[in-house]
Amino acid sequence: MTTELNPTASAMIPAPATPYQRDIARYWNSEARPVNLRLGDVDGLYHHHYGVGAVDHDALGDPEDSEYEKRLIAELHRLESAQTEVLLDHLGPVRADDTLVDAGCGRGGSMVMAHQRFGCKVEGVTLSSSQADFGNGRARELRIQDHVRARVCNMLDTPFESGSIAASWNNESSMYVDLHDLLAEHSRFLKVGGRYVTITGCWNPRYGQPSKWVSQINAHFECNIHSRREYLRAMADNRLVPQAVIDLTPDTLPYWELRATSSLVTGIEEAFIKSYGDGSFQYVLIAADRV
Numbered sequence: 001m002t003t004e005l006n007p008t009a010s011a012m013i014p015a016p017a018t019p020y021q022r023d024i025a026r027y028w029n030s031e032a033r034p035v036n037l038r039l040g041d042v043d044g045l046y047h048h049h050y051g052v053g054a055v056d057h058d059a060l061g062d063p064e065d066s067e068y069e070k071r072l073i074a075e076l077h078r079l080e081s082a083q084t085e086v087l088l089d090h091l092g093p094v095r096a097d098d099t100l101v102d103a104g105c106g107r108g109g110s111m112v113m114a115h116q117r118f119g120c121k122v123e124g125v126t127l128s129s130s131q132a133d134f135g136n137g138r139a140r141e142l143r144i145q146d147h148v149r150a151r152v153c154n155m156l157d158t159p160f161e162s163g164s165i166a167a168s169w170n171n172e173s174s175m176y177v178d179l180h181d182l183l184a185e186h187s188r189f190l191k192v193g194g195r196y197v198t199i200t201g202c203w204n205p206r207y208g209q210p211s212k213w214v215s216q217i218n219a220h221f222e223c224n225i226h227s228r229r230e231y232l233r234a235m236a237d238n239r240l241v242p243q244a245v246i247d248l249t250p251d252t253l254p255y256w257e258l259r260a261t262s263s264l265v266t267g268i269e270e271a272f273i274k275s276y277g278d279g280s281f282q283y284v285l286i287a288a289d290r291v
């Protein structure tokens with residue numbers, strides 16, 4: 001018999017801490033873009049992040065073929081799941097009796113993958129009750145609700161005990177919060193020796209200031225993209241020592257170029273392709289140890 005961690009996870013919804021957080025909760029509560037739902041329908045892993053890796057042109061086959069669009073969707077989804085695999089590769093050794101935290105967990109695709117890889121518990125927080133319900137529904141369908149739970153909770157103020165968490169991450173969710181506040185909270189609940197990983201888009205200090213494309217991405221998603229320097233400073237200020245800083249920009253471009261040819265375009269593809277191309281924006285993974 002399995003014991004669900006909390007069957008009414010989103011039944012008692014805390015008030016958003018700020019009007020901005022209320023906007024973000026509303027945004028994700030009403031989000032239902034086909035580019036996310038149709039990709040998730042491929043195998044039941046629902047992501048709200050982008051993809052990495054080379055496109056498998058053999059798998060795509062002939063664009064004139066009637067099944068081509070279906071294969072294109074499967075290929076975009078494969079690249080998005082590959083992105084999660086890269087994040088999980090950087091969590092370090094995780095034991096089945098560890099608990100991990102997914103900060104800004106979306107519909108929970110990364111949480112399911114983490115549990116399937118490590119056998120551990122995964123606690124997710126999101127501002128959106130629809131996302132938490134969706135993620136908990138998927139966990140129940142997969143009969144892993146005793147290990148995977150999403151809650152409506154501000155990632156800057158979580159219920160996790162200090163020093164209790166083996167590893168935690170932000171997968172494309174750190175552009176909604178102040179980085180010093182965010183990394184102070186991860187630093188608080190991580191064990192000494194624990195691992196923090198983020199995959200994020202950040203503006204490049206070498207460009208000078210956020211480019212017009214970066215401003216367009218901010219406006220599109222109502223977020224506030226940080227610079228690469230801000231991540232490293234906020235880590236240094238919060239006992240998080242970077243072990244790897246990987247520029248994933250060349251690895252994510254094939255995803256964007258393929259997505260731009262699909263029927264599921266949302267209009268933001270050009271901003272990503274242009275900003276990655278002119279060097280004003282970078283897709284990075286940073287893994288840091290809590291010391």
Ligand SMILES: C[S@@+](CC[C@H](N)C(=O)[O-])C[C@H]1O[C@@H](n2cnc3c(N)ncnc32)[C@H](O)[C@@H]1O
Binds near residue numbers: 104105172176177
């Ligand atoms: C782009 S989605 C990423 C979802 C997920 N990490 C993934 O890879 O599929 C951004 C997520 O950040 C969450 N978020 C933004 N601000 C938050 C906050 N202050 N506390 C908790 N979650 C937050 C949103 O609710 C949403 O789930």
Ligand SMILES: CC(C)=CCC/C(C)=C/COP(=O)(O)OP(=O)(O)O
Binds near residue numbers: 175201268
């Ligand atoms: C790298 C950056 C700047 C990310 C911003 C956060 C974000 C909205 C990620 C993707 O979500 P999604 O999967 O819901 O977006 P889309 O609908 O475009 O696929």
Ligand SMILES: [Mg+2]
Binds near residue numbers: 035036049
């Ligand atoms: Mg998406």
